[in-house]
Amino acid sequence: MxxxxxxxxxxxxxxxxxxxxxxxxxxxxxxxxxxxxxxxxxxxxxxxxxxxxxxxxxxxxxxxxxxxxxENKNLEASEKRYKTLRLFNVRASLGGGGYNDDEEFDEVVIDKKILQKFEHGCGPMYDLDIISAIGDSMEPHIMEDDLCMIARGYPYKDGDVYAVNTPDGLVIKECYKQADELMLVSYNPLYTPIRFRQCECQIVGKFIGLMRDVRWI
The missing domain is CATH 1.10.260 (434 Repressor (Amino-terminal Domain))
Structure with a gap:
């Protein structure tokens, strides 16, 4: 058209x-x-x-x-098979810096059979978003340009990995709450833990998996 x-x-x-x-x-x-x-x-x-x-x-x-x-019949069949997720144009820093507060996103359509692999770790009741990663501090588990699946609203638990808005930008880290602080830990031993006051941070959602080398998005 x-x-x-x-x-x-x-x-x-x-x-x-x-x-x-x-x-x-x-x-x-x-x-x-x-x-x-x-x-x-x-x-x-x-x-x-x-x-x-x-x-x-x-x-x-x-x-x-x-x-x-x-027609509606085709739409219903499509809705049963596919789900639309938000792919944010921000990049979550795996290292330091990389501040980006732009919250624009694109919509991507994914087969629900693929999503079930991710939802197994959190259940289908949580909204999933996709955030691209940048940096090397979470290597070897999360690499630069990985598309990270984030479950919004998932209950917090020490030691799990979350996407977190911090004064230094959006990061993906292993999280621990200590008194009034939030300690963010990297998998890469070259990076030391960083600390922020909890009131300075917002936990966006839990990291539940990733897609790597997805070149069609």
Whole structure:
């Protein structure tokens, strides 16, 4: 589907809402895009997927139905087989530094049979996110560029590995609470433990597994 067809479909939706004489500029404003920028996108056939998905979500319109004319029966079968996870554009430092507070993410679709391998360690009731790792302090178990599966909201237990927001950025470490401090321990013996006051840190979730050399994401 190209931008011309998408624009016409968006106009049809706006027409059902009672709008008349709908122009491309009207579509652009509904998407939160300037008319000039939208005209350039249309010329380049560059589809603003995020803005369109937000537009459809507000109206409770199926994205699959809009783009692919996929019927509900097919959608139900797809939902039973696949699950959408958030792949965060941040990179969790395995060493020092690497501060990044950008919380943008992409959505990736994964077969639920694969996810069951990870959920075995935490149960399916926890939301899973994916965070890319950087550094060598958790080697040999976690390597740079590994995609780390993080179970949000998993109960804390000393000695487990967690993704933690710290004053130095997002890290993945073995954690221990001592008095009012949180001690973060690396697997790589070249790195000494680091300590922060617990009030300075936020435990994002428990590390439950990883994917390595996944080049299709």
């Amino acid at each position: 190209d931008m011309n067809e998408i624009t016409e479909r968006l106009k049809d939706i706006l027409a059902t809402e009672g709008k008349k004489n709908i122009k491309d500029a009207d579509v652009a404003r509904e998407l939160g895009i300037s008319p000039n920028a939208y005209a350039q996108m249309k010329f380049r056939n560059s589809i603003p997927y995020k803005e369109i998905m937000d537009f459809l979500s507000k109206r409770n319109i199926s994205i699959n139905l809009f783009f692919y004319n996929q």
